[in-house]
Amino acid sequence: MEPTIFNKLVNRLQSGELAFYIGAGFSVPCKLVDWNGLIEPLISPLNLKLKKDKDGNYIGNEDLIQFAQFVANQPEGRKKINEAIREGFSKGVISDNQKELAKLDVSEIWTTNYDPMIENALRENKKEPCVIVNNKDLLEKEKKGAIPIYKVHGDYCDPENCVITSSDYEDFFENKKNFIYALKTALIRKTFIFAGFSFKDPDVKYILAELRHSLTKDNMPEHFWIICTQDKKDREVEYELFKEDLKKNYNITSIEINDFKEIPQLLRDLSKYAKRNRIFISGSYCREIDESDDDYKKRTNDIDSFISDLTSSLVGKENQIVSGYGLGVGSAVITACLRTAYEKYSASSSSKYLIMHPFPRNIANMAEKERLWKSYREEMCDESGIQIVLFGRKINEKKEVVNADGVKKEFDIAHQKGLFIIPIGSTGGMTNVIWNEICKEMEEFGYNSDFLKTKLKKLGELDYVKNKAELVDCVLEIVNDVQSYKG
Structure with a gap:
């Protein structure tokens, strides 16, 4: 990482102005079910299949949200989705990603993940998490010293209210108005690191676009996105254009790593220097x-x-x-x-x-x-x-x-x-x-x-x-x- 960027993040961490936005990729080492693994058995009765390469690896499945909607449209379909979420995210192990994140003195953590691994890691590190899942939680007074974890798409303990289908995403801005306001405020006040996140979720891109419309270009706060260079294999032009789009329109600077396994060391280095x-x-x-x-x-x-x-x-x-x-x-x-x-x-x-x-x-x-x-x-x-x-x-x-x-x-x-x-x-x-x-x-x-x-x-x-x-x-x-x- 460039020293200028690293030292900037250290300064934000020291001043209590650094926050994290965690996506599904962050929990991959936790041995939890992923989106493909969650959806595939649910769509099998509908004669739908996910794309796989010759080695059996999932590739290019962009329609998972719509597939989840197809399942929800069936009799007792939402019940089946809820059971899959509860079962798929109740187990797993805390990975080095969560362990090192828990050691940082971050002011707040936002995540689209349903799993409890971040809050479990904080407890293991003798820190108290304050889990915020819905509008009601936002109104409750935070305990002094507790670290707020905003679960944007819900929690596996309450799968009925998890955001997973296309209709869930459509209703998101109506059902979570206070949540969205809190996120907008945080994105203005704090410096965010997006990790394990692809920016394919339509809600976050929409919120960033609203910020861009309400703030001048010079006033857009700077944020950072950890991206793995392996992801640009065979897509180098698209990869560079996407990085440029994030920087130009949303002031999000890319931090390139060679392998996602480097994330724990990056977090350790941030902690050491902070x-x-x-x-x-x-x-x-x-x-x-x-x-x-x-x-x-x-x-x-x-x-x-x-x-x-x-x-x-x-x-x-x-x-x-x-x-x-x-x-x-x-x-x-x-x-x-x-x-x-x-x-x-x-x-x-x-x-x-x-x-x-x-x-x-x-x-x-x-x-x-x-x-x-x-x-x-x-x-x-x-x-x-x-x-x-x-x-x-x-x-x-x-x-x-x-x-x-x-x-x-x-x-x-x-x-x-x-x-x-x-x-x-x-x-x-x-x-x-x-x-x-x-x-x-x-x-x-x-x-x-x-x-x-x-x-x-x-x-x-x-x-x-x-x-x-x-x-x-x-x-x-x-x-x-x-x-x-x-x-």
Whole structure:
């Protein structure tokens, strides 16, 4: 995908302005019945047949909606269609398409599919779906935090009201007036990605045409369509003309992929880069000597000053901070984050820029404590796209100052989950160990350009006291570089 388009989609996702319109192709890997498989046994008694190639694959069946109407016209025909829908879409497996879609922080999802795979995937991902099927559902207040799924053509649980026959399509605009208004509004306010969708459904094309008539060409919002280049085999001229039509008349830009199996990776990449404005600051430092010691006070002041300047600079660039309130680090991080958000943005924006996961303390059972802390670390990494590691010292049971194993655990989880890790090696402790490890395997950790490799080395050389400003700038330059997709 072109970097310009990809970064535009990432920005929309980060701002809550990205929505999806999902078609039947998205559910193909779910092992559900497809339109051909649904209609064929119903039309057999009518002496109708679907076109197939010599290998038995369905080809060019453009009359499925009309065939469904022929079935519905027969005695108890609609009942047979309803039974086929209920049976055909009640089973199946959640595919990687739905799993990766569920991980994205999308504002809303629209679909013409009857099946429940998207909402099931959201529940598996500990998210609550708000399924909207009819006009009545639109009037109900959405639960806070729930992700709305608009099922444009109905749900398999209520097959009588599923849009499948030609008369259903004809009645669609009368029966779903509020639905259509909501979709028009969303198409103006949001940026849509159409996936698994062919634009052969007459209702969506009609709605897009109405938008074109009501808006000027310059005001038509931009949307995107994922299309597989395999589809243009033997139809290259038609394929290019159709792409041109979508762009010229509806401002829909095509995103070409070689195979529909690439969709999960595309969604993973979107999620990875969209999370890179959420930065998990991991680290700890301890009270190595008596608090009354003047050297101790100066050292802690220097540490707090560095953490504060770094955090303020990150928030000043509109990054969100994720914190587990690490020992000796958390207070400086949180104070700087809240202060900067308040001063630069607004009093109400502080919650937007700080995501807190304070570790539960005073847990007597060590096994339970480890289980809980591991869960907290995983949640912080799941929410983040970048991890900054600093210091990493603690006092053990023998009152000895040692490297903090908790910081190493957070680093291991972050690496396993694909975060971009920025270790400020010059701060010492476990972070220096991590910095050395990454320096030995730069490519594995994403330091794959001369620019990033040079900056990584500086993270271990610049003193956080004497070269504080330069070190903060070095971190910011790395963050800025890895937040932008380059293809």
